Amino acid sequence: MAGVFVAQAILGMILVAGSIAFQETLTSRASGSVLQTLGRLGVVLKNRAFTSLLVIFSMVSLTTLAFISYSSYIYQETFRQSSQVYSCTSPSMRPVTWPDRSST
Secondary structure, three states: OHHHHHHHHHHHHHHHHHHHHOOOOOOOOOOOOHHHHHHHHHHHHOOHHHHHHHHHHHHHHHHHHHHHHHHHHHHHHHOOOOHHHHHHHOHHHOOOOOOOOOOO
């Protein structure tokens, strides 16, 4: 279990080093109000191709987040797991395992 946190720490250090190494490409900040920014977002949303992809990708994330939010209820009410057992065996805490190919 500690290996996960070590991997996240290493990844975090790589990201911090990368953010320090790269230079900002934006030379001047945009001037304008929040309403003007929202108006520009409205222009982008009028692009049907972009909006359809936005909806499709949002629906994929929505199903994943819905499962994460309801999984504790499902496991505790349907399978009668206690909170402690769920926290140790929840789907998000299970390690990824690959099928054993040695028997094939």
